[in-house]
Amino acid sequence: MTELRKGSSWLERAKASNPSFAAEQSAADVALRASVLLREAWHECELAGVERKDLAAILELDPSRITQVLNSDGNVRLSTLSKFLVVMGYELELGAKPGIEGRKPIGRRKPRRTRADSDQTKSSSSVYVSKIRHEGATTFKWTVFDESFPADHETISGPHLVGQLDPDQEPLKIRTSRFDSKTSTPEPSTVTAARDTWMEIS
Amino acid sequence: MERHSIIEGDDFEYKIVACVDEHGQRPAEDALDAMVRGEWGEDPEVAGTDLPNDEQIRAVNRLIAGMTFYAEHGYTAGLGPGRTVSINKLRYGLWEFKEGNKRIAYFDTQGDGVCNPKSWQRELGYFENDPGSKDDVAPLLDFELRLSHAFGKPPLQRKTPEQDMQTARKLMEEDLAHDRTA
Numbered sequence: 001m002t003e004l005r006k007g008s009s010w011l012e013r014a015k016a017s018n019p020s021f022a023a024e025q026s027a028a029d030v031a032l033r034a035s036v037l038l039r040e041a042w043h044e045c046e047l048a049g050v051e052r053k054d055l056a057a058i059l060e061l062d063p064s065r066i067t068q069v070l071n072s073d074g075n076v077r078l079s080t081l082s083k084f085l086v087v088m089g090y091e092l093e094l095g096a097k098p099g100i101e102g103r104k105p106i107g108r109r110k111p112r113r114t115r116a117d118s119d120q121t122k123s124s125s126s127v128y129v130s131k132i133r134h135e136g137a138t139t140f141k142w143t144v145f146d147e148s149f150p151a152d153h154e155t156i157s158g159p160h161l162v163g164q165l166d167p168d169q170e171p172l173k174i175r176t177s178r179f180d181s182k183t184s185t186p187e188p189s190t191v192t193a194a195r196d197t198w199m200e201i202s
Numbered sequence: 203m204e205r206h207s208i209i210e211g212d213d214f215e216y217k218i219v220a221c222v223d224e225h226g227q228r229p230a231e232d233a234l235d236a237m238v239r240g241e242w243g244e245d246p247e248v249a250g251t252d253l254p255n256d257e258q259i260r261a262v263n264r265l266i267a268g269m270t271f272y273a274e275h276g277y278t279a280g281l282g283p284g285r286t287v288s289i290n291k292l293r294y295g296l297w298e299f300k301e302g303n304k305r306i307a308y309f310d311t312q313g314d315g316v317c318n319p320k321s322w323q324r325e326l327g328y329f330e331n332d333p334g335s336k337d338d339v340a341p342l343l344d345f346e347l348r349l350s351h352a353f354g355k356p357p358l359q360r361k362t363p364e365q366d367m368q369t370a371r372k373l374m375e376e377d378l379a380h381d382r383t384a
Contacts, residue, residue: 008207010220010231021263024259027263028263028264032267032268032271
């Protein structure tokens with residue numbers, strides 16, 4: 001058996017070297033596939049006892065127009081194709097794939113967010129603060145845990161729960177209480193902080 | 203001797219390949235090259251017009267679309283209800299793709315130097331759920347479809363011109379001989 005030349009086919013090379021031909025060929029391919037869809041859908045209708053006059057009544061068209069479209073070469077308006085398929089019990093799907101290297105896919109549904117993702121986005125975070133005294137200065141370490149994190153101020157040695165984070169804002173607005181270093185009593189306040197940072201309280 | 207793929211796809215039913223004559227030429231591929239430019243002079247539908255001819259280019263787009271569909275699915279888009287058959291069975295194991303009066307004869311082979319002629323399968327049921335259908339169904343051919351001879355069929359003539367028939371057959375024999383000597 002003789003060997004086939006490696007690489008793309010004649011058709012692929014013809015398309016690559018002649019963009020105008022490639023465009024016209026794509027149009028011809030799509031029209032042909034549209035005509036196949038129309039014929040196969042109509043065939044299923046015939047088997048189910050549907051008549052052309054039934055389609056004509058729904059689409060408010062003359063029966064001769066129904067015949068014209070069903071026997072066409074498929075080069076019909078997109079809206080016509082879609083309407084005909086729907087009344088015959090089918091739904092048209094459209095898609096496009098990259099034809100040139102480097103083009104990103106288009107028209108694809110974005111990955112659906114899971115319930116867990118959604119909950120995580122909406123959930124608030126707890127803010128803990130640890131007081132550290134060093135060489136006469138008092139420093140506070142702010143630690144932010146997501147609500148789903150299995151910990152609380154009782155299981156974290158030292159830090160005190162001082163408030164909740166607003167998850168929709170950046171930088172993080174901490175709806176919290178100002179931590180009084182002397183009394184260890186939270187006082188109502190709002191501070192801006194990045195996650196897990198050291199804050200110097202002057 | 204190198205064969206040229208004309209149309210192929212990863213999960214296609216068939217691969218369409220250019221036939222190679224005894225001199226190493228690929229007449230069908232040359233004809234397709236000319237058609238794509240609208241410069242194929244044997245086209246009866248553009249007789250008397252200046253070349254390149256845009257209508258010939260559009261027609262070859264339809265022809266290639268039909269060939270691609272057939273290679274991909276193993277049946278012609280025109281078969282079935284409301285069909286406009288885009289392949290015909292010829293003689294000697296040859297078939298033809300057609301678009302208007304433009305014809306390209308082809309045959310199928312496993313690449314072993316032999317073409318085993320096949321016929322239409324008049325099966326009950328073109329579609330699985332259509333037991334009453336009596337449409338002709340394209341038979342399962344061998345994987346490689348080789349294009350042998352492109353020709354223009356004279357208008358109003360039902361039969362394939364004998365000269366074109368013999369040219370297509372001669373090219374088939376020359377092409378298969380390459381396989382037998384490889």
